[in-house]
Amino acid sequence: MLSVVIQTYRDVLAQRHTRATFVCLIISGAAISGYVYALPVHLDATTTSGPRGIGLYFAAASLTAIPVTLVLGRYSDRVRSRGRLAAAGACWVAIGMIALNLVEGYVAVVVVGVVFISLIDFTNGQLLAVGRELVSLPDHQASGVLTSLRSGYSLGYTIGPVLLGGIVLLLDTGAAFAIFGGVYAAAIGIAMLRTPAGRGPAREASHPETASRPRVTRVRLYVTGAGLALLLTAPILKTAYLGVFVIDELDMSFTSVAAIFGVTPIMELVFLPLCGTAAVRWGPRRVVLSGGAVCVVSLLGVAVSTRLWHLIIFQIADAFVLAAAVGVAVSLVQDMSPGAIGFGTSVFQTARISGHLIGSTAGGIIGSALNLRWSFAIASLWVLAGTLIVAGATRKPTAAAPKPENAAARRSYRPVEPKPKEDQRR
Numbered sequence: 001m002l003s004v005v006i007q008t009y010r011d012v013l014a015q016r017h018t019r020a021t022f023v024c025l026i027i028s029g030a031a032i033s034g035y036v037y038a039l040p041v042h043l044d045a046t047t048t049s050g051p052r053g054i055g056l057y058f059a060a061a062s063l064t065a066i067p068v069t070l071v072l073g074r075y076s077d078r079v080r081s082r083g084r085l086a087a088a089g090a091c092w093v094a095i096g097m098i099a100l101n102l103v104e105g106y107v108a109v110v111v112v113g114v115v116f117i118s119l120i121d122f123t124n125g126q127l128l129a130v131g132r133e134l135v136s137l138p139d140h141q142a143s144g145v146l147t148s149l150r151s152g153y154s155l156g157y158t159i160g161p162v163l164l165g166g167i168v169l170l171l172d173t174g175a176a177f178a179i180f181g182g183v184y185a186a187a188i189g190i191a192m193l194r195t196p197a198g199r200g201p202a203r204e205a206s207h208p209e210t211a212s213r214p215r216v217t218r219v220r221l222y223v224t225g226a227g228l229a230l231l232l233t234a235p236i237l238k239t240a241y242l243g244v245f246v247i248d249e250l251d252m253s254f255t256s257v258a259a260i261f262g263v264t265p266i267m268e269l270v271f272l273p274l275c276g277t278a279a280v281r282w283g284p285r286r287v288v289l290s291g292g293a294v295c296v297v298s299l300l301g302v303a304v305s306t307r308l309w310h311l312i313i314f315q316i317a318d319a320f321v322l323a324a325a326v327g328v329a330v331s332l333v334q335d336m337s338p339g340a341i342g343f344g345t346s347v348f349q350t351a352r353i354s355g356h357l358i359g360s361t362a363g364g365i366i367g368s369a370l371n372l373r374w375s376f377a378i379a380s381l382w383v384l385a386g387t388l389i390v391a392g393a394t395r396k397p398t399a400a401a402p403k404p405e406n407a408a409a410r411r412s413y414r415p416v417e418p419k420p421k422e423d424q425r426r
Helices: 002-014 016-046 050-076 082-100 106-115 117-134 139-170 173-193 200-205 218-231 233-249 254-282 284-303 308-335 341-369 372-393 407-412 421-425
Strands: none
Touching: 002 016, 016 050, 016 082, 016 106, 016 117, 016 139, 016 173, 050 082, 050 106, 050 117, 050 341, 082 106, 082 117, 082 173, 106 117, 117 139, 117 173, 117 308, 117 341, 139 173, 139 254, 139 308, 218 233, 218 284, 218 308, 218 341, 218 372, 233 254, 233 284, 233 308, 233 341, 233 372, 254 284, 254 308, 284 308, 284 372, 308 341, 341 372
16 A cells, blocks of 8 residues: 555656646645635734624635636636646735735725635646646546645645744734745746646647547536535535534543544545545546545544544544545546536536535534534435435446437337357357
Protein backbone atom coordinates (compact mmCIF):
# COMPACT_ATOMS: atom_id res chain seq x y z
CA MET A 1 0.00 0.00 0.00
CA LEU A 2 2.79 2.43 0.87
CA SER A 3 4.55 1.73 -2.45
CA VAL A 4 1.34 2.62 -4.34
CA VAL A 5 1.05 5.93 -2.47
CA ILE A 6 4.69 6.83 -3.08
CA GLN A 7 4.59 5.91 -6.77
CA THR A 8 1.43 7.93 -7.39
CA TYR A 9 2.94 11.04 -5.83
CA ARG A 10 6.08 10.47 -7.91
CA ASP A 11 3.91 10.52 -11.04
CA VAL A 12 2.44 13.85 -9.94
CA LEU A 13 5.84 15.41 -9.29
CA ALA A 14 7.54 13.91 -12.35
CA GLN A 15 6.11 16.46 -14.83
CA ARG A 16 6.89 20.14 -14.48
CA HIS A 17 3.38 21.40 -15.20
CA THR A 18 1.58 18.94 -12.93
CA ARG A 19 4.15 19.73 -10.23
CA ALA A 20 3.34 23.44 -10.57
CA THR A 21 -0.41 22.70 -10.41
CA PHE A 22 0.13 20.58 -7.29
CA VAL A 23 1.93 23.48 -5.57
CA CYS A 24 -0.84 25.87 -6.66
CA LEU A 25 -3.46 23.61 -5.10
CA ILE A 26 -1.49 23.49 -1.83
CA ILE A 27 -1.36 27.29 -1.72
CA SER A 28 -5.03 27.49 -2.72
CA GLY A 29 -6.07 25.15 0.10
CA ALA A 30 -4.01 27.09 2.64
CA ALA A 31 -5.43 30.44 1.50
CA ILE A 32 -9.04 29.25 1.54
CA SER A 33 -8.83 27.55 4.94
CA GLY A 34 -7.13 30.63 6.35
CA TYR A 35 -9.89 32.83 4.91
CA VAL A 36 -12.69 30.55 6.17
CA TYR A 37 -11.32 30.42 9.72
CA ALA A 38 -10.31 34.10 9.88
CA LEU A 39 -13.52 35.63 8.54
CA PRO A 40 -15.78 34.83 11.54
CA VAL A 41 -13.16 36.28 13.89
CA HIS A 42 -12.80 39.36 11.66
CA LEU A 43 -16.56 39.94 11.46
CA ASP A 44 -16.96 39.47 15.19
CA ALA A 45 -14.20 41.98 15.92
CA THR A 46 -15.15 44.66 13.36
CA THR A 47 -18.96 44.42 13.12
CA THR A 48 -21.96 43.66 15.29
CA SER A 49 -23.38 40.99 12.97
CA GLY A 50 -23.06 38.06 15.39
CA PRO A 51 -23.39 34.37 14.44
CA ARG A 52 -26.45 35.00 12.25
CA GLY A 53 -24.55 37.58 10.20
CA ILE A 54 -21.64 35.19 9.72
CA GLY A 55 -23.99 32.51 8.44
CA LEU A 56 -25.72 34.97 6.10
CA TYR A 57 -22.36 36.07 4.68
CA PHE A 58 -21.33 32.52 3.75
CA ALA A 59 -24.82 31.76 2.41
CA ALA A 60 -24.80 34.87 0.16
CA ALA A 61 -21.31 34.12 -1.18
CA SER A 62 -22.19 30.46 -1.83
CA LEU A 63 -25.50 31.22 -3.57
CA THR A 64 -23.70 33.69 -5.82
CA ALA A 65 -20.93 31.18 -6.56
CA ILE A 66 -23.34 28.56 -7.96
CA PRO A 67 -24.47 30.40 -11.15
CA VAL A 68 -21.13 32.18 -11.54
CA THR A 69 -19.21 28.90 -11.48
CA LEU A 70 -21.52 27.24 -14.03
CA VAL A 71 -21.55 30.16 -16.49
CA LEU A 72 -17.82 30.80 -16.35
CA GLY A 73 -17.17 27.05 -16.48
CA ARG A 74 -18.92 26.84 -19.86
CA TYR A 75 -16.99 29.87 -21.08
CA SER A 76 -13.65 28.37 -19.97
CA ASP A 77 -13.88 25.62 -22.61
CA ARG A 78 -13.87 28.25 -25.38
CA VAL A 79 -10.81 30.27 -24.37
CA ARG A 80 -7.38 29.52 -25.75
CA SER A 81 -5.54 29.36 -22.41
CA ARG A 82 -7.30 27.94 -19.37
CA GLY A 83 -4.24 28.73 -17.26
CA ARG A 84 -4.52 32.45 -17.96
CA LEU A 85 -8.20 32.34 -17.05
CA ALA A 86 -7.31 30.68 -13.72
CA ALA A 87 -4.64 33.34 -13.12
CA ALA A 88 -7.17 36.12 -13.78
CA GLY A 89 -9.64 34.50 -11.38
CA ALA A 90 -6.96 34.23 -8.69
CA CYS A 91 -6.11 37.93 -9.04
CA TRP A 92 -9.82 38.83 -8.78
CA VAL A 93 -10.18 36.77 -5.59
CA ALA A 94 -6.99 38.32 -4.16
CA ILE A 95 -8.41 41.82 -4.70
CA GLY A 96 -11.42 40.78 -2.61
CA MET A 97 -9.29 39.34 0.20
CA ILE A 98 -7.22 42.51 0.38
CA ALA A 99 -10.38 44.64 0.27
CA LEU A 100 -11.75 42.84 3.34
CA ASN A 101 -9.10 44.67 5.36
CA LEU A 102 -10.01 48.05 3.86
CA VAL A 103 -13.82 48.21 3.90
CA GLU A 104 -15.87 49.07 6.96
CA GLY A 105 -19.29 47.78 7.95
CA TYR A 106 -21.05 44.44 7.57
CA VAL A 107 -22.82 45.29 4.29
CA ALA A 108 -19.54 46.28 2.63
CA VAL A 109 -17.94 42.98 3.69
CA VAL A 110 -20.87 41.03 2.22
CA VAL A 111 -20.59 42.97 -1.06
CA VAL A 112 -16.88 42.16 -1.29
CA GLY A 113 -17.59 38.48 -0.64
CA VAL A 114 -20.34 38.32 -3.27
CA VAL A 115 -18.52 40.29 -5.98
CA PHE A 116 -14.95 39.04 -5.56
CA ILE A 117 -14.52 36.00 -3.34
CA SER A 118 -17.43 34.07 -4.88
CA LEU A 119 -15.08 33.29 -7.81
CA ILE A 120 -12.80 31.18 -5.64
CA ASP A 121 -14.60 27.90 -6.47
CA PHE A 122 -14.46 28.63 -10.20
CA THR A 123 -10.73 29.37 -9.97
CA ASN A 124 -9.99 26.16 -8.08
CA GLY A 125 -12.08 24.21 -10.56
CA GLN A 126 -9.96 25.59 -13.39
CA LEU A 127 -6.81 24.44 -11.60
CA LEU A 128 -8.21 20.90 -11.57
CA ALA A 129 -9.19 21.22 -15.25
CA VAL A 130 -5.68 22.41 -16.12
CA GLY A 131 -4.28 19.40 -14.29
CA ARG A 132 -6.52 17.09 -16.33
CA GLU A 133 -5.36 18.62 -19.61
CA LEU A 134 -1.68 18.46 -18.69
CA VAL A 135 -1.51 14.86 -17.48
CA SER A 136 0.28 12.97 -20.27
CA LEU A 137 -1.57 9.71 -19.69
CA PRO A 138 -4.60 8.10 -21.36
CA ASP A 139 -7.87 8.97 -19.65
CA HIS A 140 -8.34 5.52 -18.12
CA GLN A 141 -4.99 5.97 -16.31
CA ALA A 142 -5.29 9.68 -15.50
CA SER A 143 -7.64 9.27 -12.53
CA GLY A 144 -4.86 8.11 -10.22
CA VAL A 145 -2.62 11.08 -10.89
CA LEU A 146 -5.53 13.55 -10.80
CA THR A 147 -6.77 12.26 -7.46
CA SER A 148 -3.30 12.63 -5.98
CA LEU A 149 -3.13 16.09 -7.53
CA ARG A 150 -6.30 16.94 -5.62
CA SER A 151 -4.55 15.90 -2.40
CA GLY A 152 -2.45 19.06 -2.68
CA TYR A 153 -5.57 21.07 -1.84
CA SER A 154 -6.25 18.87 1.20
CA LEU A 155 -2.67 19.30 2.39
CA GLY A 156 -2.90 23.07 2.03
CA TYR A 157 -6.26 23.16 3.81
CA THR A 158 -4.58 21.49 6.79
CA ILE A 159 -1.65 23.93 6.76
CA GLY A 160 -3.82 27.06 6.49
CA PRO A 161 -5.05 27.29 10.10
CA VAL A 162 -1.49 26.81 11.39
CA LEU A 163 -0.22 29.68 9.25
CA LEU A 164 -3.23 31.78 10.24
CA GLY A 165 -2.44 31.32 13.93
CA GLY A 166 1.11 32.59 13.44
CA ILE A 167 0.04 35.59 11.36
CA VAL A 168 -2.73 36.63 13.77
CA LEU A 169 -0.35 36.23 16.72
CA LEU A 170 2.13 38.64 15.11
CA LEU A 171 -0.28 40.94 13.22
CA ASP A 172 -4.09 40.66 12.86
CA THR A 173 -6.79 39.05 10.71
CA GLY A 174 -6.74 41.91 8.19
CA ALA A 175 -3.05 41.31 7.53
CA ALA A 176 -3.79 37.59 7.20
CA PHE A 177 -6.31 38.31 4.40
CA ALA A 178 -3.76 40.44 2.55
CA ILE A 179 -0.97 37.87 2.91
CA PHE A 180 -3.12 34.90 1.88
CA GLY A 181 -4.62 36.80 -1.06
CA GLY A 182 -1.28 38.09 -2.32
CA VAL A 183 0.46 34.72 -2.15
CA TYR A 184 -2.57 33.00 -3.71
CA ALA A 185 -2.63 35.32 -6.74
CA ALA A 186 1.16 35.42 -7.18
CA ALA A 187 1.64 31.64 -7.05
CA ILE A 188 -1.26 30.78 -9.37
CA GLY A 189 -0.45 33.63 -11.74
CA ILE A 190 3.23 32.67 -12.15
CA ALA A 191 2.49 28.95 -12.54
CA MET A 192 -0.56 29.19 -14.80
CA LEU A 193 0.89 31.81 -17.17
CA ARG A 194 3.69 29.35 -17.92
CA THR A 195 1.40 26.45 -18.81
CA PRO A 196 0.80 25.49 -22.45
CA ALA A 197 -2.05 27.32 -24.15
CA GLY A 198 -3.75 24.22 -25.51
CA ARG A 199 -7.51 23.83 -25.29
CA GLY A 200 -9.39 20.87 -23.90
CA PRO A 201 -10.51 19.39 -27.24
CA ALA A 202 -6.96 19.63 -28.56
CA ARG A 203 -5.69 17.84 -25.51
CA GLU A 204 -8.26 15.07 -25.90
CA ALA A 205 -7.42 14.57 -29.58
CA SER A 206 -4.14 12.99 -28.52
CA HIS A 207 -6.11 10.09 -26.99
CA PRO A 208 -8.35 8.36 -29.56
CA GLU A 209 -10.36 6.57 -26.89
CA THR A 210 -11.43 9.93 -25.44
CA ALA A 211 -12.15 11.60 -28.76
CA SER A 212 -14.35 8.73 -29.88
CA ARG A 213 -16.31 8.55 -26.62
CA PRO A 214 -19.81 10.06 -26.96
CA ARG A 215 -20.59 13.02 -24.76
CA VAL A 216 -23.09 12.39 -21.99
CA THR A 217 -26.28 14.42 -22.27
CA ARG A 218 -26.30 17.57 -20.19
CA VAL A 219 -29.36 16.36 -18.28
CA ARG A 220 -27.47 13.30 -17.02
CA LEU A 221 -24.54 15.53 -16.05
CA TYR A 222 -26.86 17.79 -14.05
CA VAL A 223 -28.55 14.79 -12.41
CA THR A 224 -25.14 13.43 -11.45
CA GLY A 225 -24.31 16.83 -9.94
CA ALA A 226 -27.55 16.77 -7.94
CA GLY A 227 -26.72 13.32 -6.57
CA LEU A 228 -23.21 14.43 -5.65
CA ALA A 229 -24.65 17.49 -3.89
CA LEU A 230 -26.66 15.21 -1.58
CA LEU A 231 -23.65 12.97 -1.06
CA LEU A 232 -21.36 15.89 -0.26
CA THR A 233 -23.61 17.16 2.55
CA ALA A 234 -21.90 14.71 4.92
CA PRO A 235 -18.44 16.35 5.17
CA ILE A 236 -19.79 19.81 6.00
CA LEU A 237 -22.35 18.31 8.39
CA LYS A 238 -19.57 16.67 10.39
CA THR A 239 -17.33 19.73 10.21
CA ALA A 240 -20.08 22.02 11.49
CA TYR A 241 -21.70 19.87 14.16
CA LEU A 242 -19.46 16.98 15.21
CA GLY A 243 -17.47 19.15 17.63
CA VAL A 244 -20.65 20.41 19.27
CA PHE A 245 -21.96 16.83 19.43
CA VAL A 246 -18.77 15.60 21.15
CA ILE A 247 -18.72 18.37 23.77
CA ASP A 248 -22.43 18.83 24.50
CA GLU A 249 -23.96 15.38 24.05
CA LEU A 250 -21.01 13.07 24.79
CA ASP A 251 -19.56 15.37 27.49
CA MET A 252 -15.99 15.14 26.19
CA SER A 253 -13.26 17.80 26.20
CA PHE A 254 -12.00 20.02 23.40
CA THR A 255 -8.87 17.86 23.30
CA SER A 256 -11.05 14.97 22.15
CA VAL A 257 -12.45 17.16 19.37
CA ALA A 258 -8.91 17.98 18.22
CA ALA A 259 -7.98 14.29 18.24
CA ILE A 260 -11.05 13.37 16.19
CA PHE A 261 -10.59 16.03 13.55
CA GLY A 262 -6.82 15.55 13.39
CA VAL A 263 -7.23 12.02 12.03
CA THR A 264 -9.08 12.96 8.83
CA PRO A 265 -6.50 15.08 6.92
CA ILE A 266 -3.69 12.62 7.62
CA MET A 267 -5.67 9.61 6.44
CA GLU A 268 -7.04 11.55 3.48
CA LEU A 269 -3.50 12.00 2.13
CA VAL A 270 -3.17 8.19 2.25
CA PHE A 271 -6.59 7.36 0.80
CA LEU A 272 -6.46 9.83 -2.11
CA PRO A 273 -3.75 8.02 -4.12
CA LEU A 274 -5.20 4.63 -3.16
CA CYS A 275 -8.64 5.67 -4.43
CA GLY A 276 -7.02 7.04 -7.57
CA THR A 277 -5.31 3.71 -8.19
CA ALA A 278 -8.60 1.91 -7.58
CA ALA A 279 -10.29 4.24 -10.10
CA VAL A 280 -7.71 3.26 -12.71
CA ARG A 281 -8.37 -0.43 -12.10
CA TRP A 282 -12.15 -0.48 -11.56
CA GLY A 283 -13.31 2.89 -12.87
CA PRO A 284 -14.22 6.16 -11.09
CA ARG A 285 -17.91 5.24 -10.90
CA ARG A 286 -17.38 2.23 -8.63
CA VAL A 287 -15.03 4.15 -6.34
CA VAL A 288 -17.48 7.05 -5.95
CA LEU A 289 -20.37 4.69 -5.22
CA SER A 290 -18.29 2.81 -2.65
CA GLY A 291 -17.55 6.17 -1.00
CA GLY A 292 -21.28 6.86 -0.83
CA ALA A 293 -21.96 3.47 0.77
CA VAL A 294 -19.23 4.01 3.38
CA CYS A 295 -20.61 7.50 4.04
CA VAL A 296 -24.06 6.10 4.89
CA VAL A 297 -22.53 3.62 7.35
CA SER A 298 -20.31 6.32 8.86
CA LEU A 299 -23.21 8.71 9.51
CA LEU A 300 -25.28 5.97 11.12
CA GLY A 301 -22.26 4.97 13.21
CA VAL A 302 -21.73 8.52 14.47
CA ALA A 303 -25.42 8.73 15.37
CA VAL A 304 -25.08 5.78 17.80
CA SER A 305 -21.51 6.42 19.00
CA THR A 306 -20.78 6.73 22.71
CA ARG A 307 -16.96 6.41 22.89
CA LEU A 308 -14.04 8.42 21.54
CA TRP A 309 -12.58 5.47 19.63
CA HIS A 310 -15.93 4.98 17.88
CA LEU A 311 -15.73 8.49 16.46
CA ILE A 312 -12.07 8.12 15.47
CA ILE A 313 -12.90 4.99 13.46
CA PHE A 314 -15.74 6.77 11.68
CA GLN A 315 -13.50 9.78 11.00
CA ILE A 316 -11.05 7.41 9.29
CA ALA A 317 -14.00 6.20 7.22
CA ASP A 318 -14.82 9.85 6.51
CA ALA A 319 -11.32 10.32 5.08
CA PHE A 320 -12.08 7.54 2.60
CA VAL A 321 -15.38 9.24 1.76
CA LEU A 322 -13.59 12.52 1.04
CA ALA A 323 -11.03 10.74 -1.14
CA ALA A 324 -13.70 8.85 -3.11
CA ALA A 325 -16.58 11.33 -3.24
CA VAL A 326 -14.43 14.44 -3.70
CA GLY A 327 -11.12 13.34 -5.17
CA VAL A 328 -12.34 10.71 -7.64
CA ALA A 329 -15.73 12.35 -8.34
CA VAL A 330 -13.91 15.16 -10.14
CA SER A 331 -12.56 12.63 -12.64
CA LEU A 332 -16.02 11.07 -12.94
CA VAL A 333 -17.72 14.29 -14.05
CA GLN A 334 -14.78 15.20 -16.28
CA ASP A 335 -15.12 11.83 -18.02
CA MET A 336 -18.81 12.60 -18.56
CA SER A 337 -18.02 15.83 -20.44
CA PRO A 338 -15.25 15.20 -23.01
CA GLY A 339 -14.45 18.39 -24.88
CA ALA A 340 -15.93 20.46 -22.02
CA ILE A 341 -13.69 19.64 -19.07
CA GLY A 342 -14.05 23.12 -17.59
CA PHE A 343 -17.83 22.89 -17.57
CA GLY A 344 -17.79 19.36 -16.09
CA THR A 345 -15.45 20.49 -13.33
CA SER A 346 -17.70 23.49 -12.65
CA VAL A 347 -20.70 21.16 -12.28
CA PHE A 348 -18.75 19.28 -9.60
CA GLN A 349 -17.76 22.52 -7.85
CA THR A 350 -21.39 23.64 -7.92
CA ALA A 351 -22.47 20.31 -6.42
CA ARG A 352 -19.93 20.75 -3.64
CA ILE A 353 -21.18 24.27 -2.85
CA SER A 354 -24.80 23.10 -2.87
CA GLY A 355 -23.90 20.21 -0.57
CA HIS A 356 -22.35 22.63 1.90
CA LEU A 357 -25.49 24.77 1.91
CA ILE A 358 -27.85 21.82 2.31
CA GLY A 359 -25.75 20.07 4.96
CA SER A 360 -25.14 23.07 7.19
CA THR A 361 -28.73 24.35 6.97
CA ALA A 362 -30.63 21.06 7.27
CA GLY A 363 -28.30 19.74 9.97
CA GLY A 364 -28.89 22.81 12.10
CA ILE A 365 -32.67 22.70 11.66
CA ILE A 366 -32.91 18.99 12.54
CA GLY A 367 -30.49 19.40 15.45
CA SER A 368 -32.54 22.25 16.89
CA ALA A 369 -35.85 20.42 16.48
CA LEU A 370 -34.63 17.02 17.74
CA ASN A 371 -30.95 16.53 18.53
CA LEU A 372 -27.68 16.09 16.65
CA ARG A 373 -27.90 12.29 16.68
CA TRP A 374 -31.01 12.62 14.54
CA SER A 375 -29.17 15.08 12.27
CA PHE A 376 -26.56 12.43 11.44
CA ALA A 377 -29.12 9.62 11.17
CA ILE A 378 -31.47 11.51 8.83
CA ALA A 379 -28.52 12.77 6.78
CA SER A 380 -27.65 9.14 6.01
CA LEU A 381 -30.99 8.83 4.18
CA TRP A 382 -30.39 11.69 1.76
CA VAL A 383 -26.76 10.55 1.29
CA LEU A 384 -28.13 7.13 0.33
CA ALA A 385 -30.55 8.83 -2.08
CA GLY A 386 -27.70 10.84 -3.60
CA THR A 387 -25.60 7.70 -4.06
CA LEU A 388 -28.47 5.94 -5.85
CA ILE A 389 -29.01 9.00 -8.08
CA VAL A 390 -25.33 9.00 -9.06
CA ALA A 391 -25.50 5.25 -9.73
CA GLY A 392 -28.47 5.67 -12.04
CA ALA A 393 -27.19 8.76 -13.86
CA THR A 394 -23.72 7.32 -14.54
CA ARG A 395 -24.86 3.88 -15.64
CA LYS A 396 -23.74 3.10 -19.17
CA PRO A 397 -26.70 2.70 -21.53
CA THR A 398 -26.95 -0.66 -23.26
CA ALA A 399 -26.69 -0.51 -27.03
CA ALA A 400 -29.95 -1.38 -28.79
CA ALA A 401 -29.91 -3.89 -31.68
CA PRO A 402 -30.36 -2.27 -35.13
CA LYS A 403 -33.82 -2.68 -36.62
CA PRO A 404 -35.12 -2.20 -40.20
CA GLU A 405 -36.29 1.32 -40.97
CA ASN A 406 -39.49 0.80 -43.01
CA ALA A 407 -42.64 -1.01 -41.93
CA ALA A 408 -42.51 -3.71 -44.63
CA ALA A 409 -39.01 -4.69 -43.70
CA ARG A 410 -39.96 -4.78 -40.03
CA ARG A 411 -42.81 -7.24 -40.74
CA SER A 412 -40.49 -9.61 -42.61
CA TYR A 413 -37.56 -9.11 -40.28
CA ARG A 414 -36.31 -12.25 -38.54
CA PRO A 415 -33.25 -12.26 -36.30
CA VAL A 416 -30.37 -14.38 -37.60
CA GLU A 417 -29.90 -17.43 -35.40
CA PRO A 418 -26.39 -18.80 -34.84
CA LYS A 419 -25.61 -22.08 -36.58
CA PRO A 420 -25.19 -25.26 -34.54
CA LYS A 421 -21.64 -26.20 -33.65
CA GLU A 422 -21.75 -29.25 -35.97
CA ASP A 423 -22.55 -27.06 -39.01
CA GLN A 424 -19.78 -24.65 -38.04
CA ARG A 425 -17.24 -27.49 -37.94
CA ARG A 426 -18.25 -28.56 -41.47
